[in-house]
Amino acid sequence: MFQFQTPQTLQPTILPALFHHQRHCITAAFRPSPASSVTLTISSPTTNKNHSIQSLCRKGQLKQAIHLLSHEQNPTQYTYELLLQSCVREKSLADALTVHRSLIDNGFDQDPFLATKLITLYSELDSIEHARQVFDKTTHRTIYVWNAIFRALSLSGLGEEVLNLYRRMNRIGMRSDRFTYTYVLKACVVSDSGLSSLWAGKEIHAHVLRHGYESQVHIMTTLVDMYAKFGCVENANLVFSSMPVKNLVSWSALIACFAKNDRPFEALRLFREMMLESGDMLPNSVTMVSVLQACAAVSALDQGKLIHGYILRKGLDSILPVMSTLVTMYARCGDLDLGKNVFNQMDKRDIVSWNSLISSYGIHGLGSKALAVFQEMVQLGISPSPISFVSVLGACSHSGLVDEGKILFDSMVTEYGIYPTMEHYACMVDLLGRANRLYEAAKIIADMRDEPGPEVWGSLLGSCRIHCNVELAERASRRLFELEPRNAGNYVLLADIYAEAKMWDEVKRVKKLLEASGLQKVSGCSWIEVRRKIYLLKSVDELNPQIEQIHAFVENLSKEMMKKGYVPQTKDILYDLDSEEKERIVLGHSEKLAVAFGLINCSKGETIRITKNLRLCEDCHSFTKFISKFADREILVRDINRFHHFKDGECSCKDYW
């Protein structure tokens, strides 16, 4: 070991040139001596011990390596690099801290290279506090150091902090590189400050263009994703279209964007376009997941089966996310058995796969089956996740298993240490509310520790709609109008309740409120897949040449059925009209049109599968029950919440929905 005094003016940056052959050992080997002069410590050319430590690291023997480290007087930067790598592999925070301490003791605490490694290491060990300390103590911050802390903070969900640091970095004149942009854009997504982070994202978008990075696929794809996560589908689309270079990830990002933002038809269209336009680009498991979600959203069973075939041919059937999505896709497309088959054939399963199956039973109204699967899972030693409870409580709710649901809810904390979130409370309110235990539901809300959110009040309002409770509905909607003034559905629900109670002045008042707010009521529509094509039905539809014929068909059908005892249910109608007018309106509901379309176009014996965007109305429900017997057809209808399986004049929901 050599030790000598250096003049104060000697800068670390010129040292590598002086001691070229020992670059690793020197870059950050400054250590202020007690005498305030600068002492430079240079280790001898890599010692045998260094070699041994390095080789132990490579062999995965971290403990032995650390032991040897305590006997090495001059560990090199490279030695530390390997040690830190091993700590990541071993996921050992304790070892990381030991190595870190040794690194400080040996004068590497200002080494930007190792600082980068340390920040990344602590981030992977979920110790953001330590990562932040390293960043704060590093005075010479290269862009690598900045990027590492941006990434670490983003991964911990501290987007706001990243954006503040990014602004600070810009102020001191540090230039971003192409990695910086991807990290700070990600930070916008994970930041919880809503619109202001979207603005930050747009600003960074401008920086990206100003600095000529528009051909960087990674950055542009991150931009697509950023806009997607904020629901700015048009912006995402624009960025994608402007990209001079696109790859599979960029395509998948936009497909996911459509799938996640309620535009499944566009997701499927883009997927087809990708397959046609870029023959050499083969979809992978990530692409498949989004495409399957789109199939599930529109109940495109036949298309889903084609994708399933592709998955098998490409050997993607061992990938868990793909398989869980397949289970969900089949269930949501109405084929619970195929979903079960996929689940049964999986050779490994994780909590998500189980949750998929539980909620599949749930939406098909098979609450006890869902409960049984939940129990089976627990008995196999798999710990339920918060979402397991959302799924199983939802299943109880759809089947009216109130007591079972209450027991499960209580067991969350007592047996599993899972504290209920807003979603769990919403499930409980729904469970009790649907069962007409509205005041118990209201008590759940009153007893909540946190401020009840819109999902909770929305559940209560929905239940008030089912059981026509004006008093509670008024209370719930008052809060809802404050919490989500832009949700037209809440106004409609309240108006429905007033209408059922024949409080016509109140109906008028709420309708005026809705009009004044400029919000659009979501109009009902239904769709049906016939021979791999999806047909959309709406009550009023100038574009559909067949619509008159279908309306006439429904009218005749209804007349025939009325002779056999079908009585139209018109209490949902929002207008104070005579009953004949009301009957005419409910007859025009899109679901009945879809049933008629199915009867005309599906072959005999084939189950008619219909999907609709709202909750099934009372009259469509009794109409479809009636027709399943009258026309001797099985009809499967998925509404916004669940499935109804109509057969022989009965519905699988047993009129509880």
Next chain:
DNA sequence: GAGGAAGGGC
């Protein structure tokens, strides 16, 4: 000399 993008269950 180092680091980056898309995806599962409600």
